[in-house]
Amino acid sequence: MTQRQVVTALLIIQIFGTILLATGQVLRDASSIILPMSIAIAILLIVLLWAYRRGWEPARMIDIVIVTVAVGIATPDEFVVQRQALIALVPMALAQVLGGPRWVVGSALGMLAIFTLRAGSEHGFVTTYTADLRTIAIFIFIVASMALSRIIADTAVRNAMKQQQRAEEAFARIETQAQTLQEQTQALQAQNQRQQRLLDLVAQLETPAILLAEGVLLAPVVGPIDDQRAQSFVGRLLEAASLQRARLVIIDIAGASNVDSRAAALLGQAVQALRLIGCQVAISGISAELAHTLVTAGISFNGVPTVRTPREAIEHFQILIELS
Incomplete structure (x- = not known):
């Protein structure tokens, strides 16, 4: 009472x-x-x-x-x-x-x-x-x-009463901390969502294939290449080549940087995968540094023409068509 x-x-x-x-x-x-x-x-x-x-x-x-x-x-x-x-x-x-x-x-x-x-x-x-x-x-x-x-x-x-007051104060602090943690969690979730949207936007901006002419796709590679980006590039490039019914795919790596042996091996896999779906592949823009990396790693693109520019690849492809 x-x-x-x-x-x-x-x-x-x-x-x-x-x-x-x-x-x-x-x-x-x-x-x-x-x-x-x-x-x-x-x-x-x-x-x-x-x-x-x-x-x-x-x-x-x-x-x-x-x-x-x-x-x-x-x-x-x-x-x-x-x-x-x-x-x-x-x-x-x-x-x-x-x-x-x-x-x-x-x-x-x-x-x-x-x-x-x-x-x-x-x-x-x-x-x-x-x-x-x-x-x-x-x-x-x-x-x-x-x-x-x-x-x-x-x-x-x-x-x-003092103990009750201390308990109420502790409970209030816990509620405040819980609310702060909830706000921080929501902020982190919002930040993660923004980062994911940015990553999706970057992935969309990294267009793996540009239609240059009927049956000819150009796949420019710009910036550093790591395992994740190389795998994404291969998947998107295969999808684009299949949808566009491409006969020639030009992979231009003149703008690529930090291409290590692992990334070069993944590019080699991309070449092999494109050839398996019936595409001819040409690689342009190989720098001296990348050429040294490929040689050191023992990676070669057998049967794949390497040219200095995408234009040379198209000219080479046209010559092959005329000869055939």
């Missing part, structure tokens, strides 16, 4: 208890001062309950004062100067729940003050609770225990 629920329940219990007390007093002795006092206290408690339900926190402390005064005044004289009664502990018990350690001590002192005044000079202002050191010690022990128990409870509540 929450503190508000506990306080509300205590006020309701006090209201019903006071009404029962007034009813019993009517049946027993309607002329006693206890009857109007009970009615007045019940009305005050109802007002306090109404005020507390609307957020007025001082209602708790006023309730402690009312109960302390009411018990101090309404307690029979017998339990003030002759015998002890448990009713004297009611205000302290109520203060332990509704107030705090200071209110526990304050209600105890208030009760003793009222009892002392009621004892009067007739009994030397000595009550049954202050008549001897043993009773005083027991009374002090009970009050101190109530106050200490409330201190322990308040400390536990504060620690729990």
Whole structure:
């Protein structure tokens, strides 16, 4: 239960208890001062309950004062100067729940003050609770225990609230980190998508075949050639040659750079694949450096004419056609 629920329940219990007390007093002795006092206290408690339900926190402390005064005044004289009664502990018990350690001590002192005044000079202002050191010690022990128990409870509540606050802060940090990670993930995904679109655009711009004349395709190679790019080039070139029904494919590598032995071997595979689908192949633009690389790697394009420019390849192809 929450503190508000506990306080509300205590006020309701006090209201019903006071009404029962007034009813019993009517049946027993309607002329006693206890009857109007009970009615007045019940009305005050109802007002306090109404005020507390609307957020007025001082209602708790006023309730402690009312109960302390009411018990101090309404307690029979017998339990003030002759015998002890448990009713004297009611205000302290109520203060332990509704107030705090200071209110526990304050209600105890208030009760003793009222009892002392009621004892009067007739009994030397000595009550049954202050008549001897043993009773005083027991009374002090009970009050101190109530106050200490409330201190322990308040400390536990504060620690729990601090732990809850730390947990909420940690949870908020985790949520913030999760949101940041999600945003970073989305940003990375968007970046990857942009990079993929750029790669697709580059692949599209790297046109493997340009139709120069009917049945003649030019495949220019520009920039560095690695394994992935060479394999992509071979696949796209074979597809283009098949679609265009090419009879001659000119692979121009004048603009290629960083052609190593692996890339040269892949170009050789491209030549062989093109010849298998019925295309004649010519290679143009072989530089001195590339020629040295091919010789060093032991790669040769047997049966494939090598020319300096694509134009020479076309002229050579036309001569072959005329001779045939």
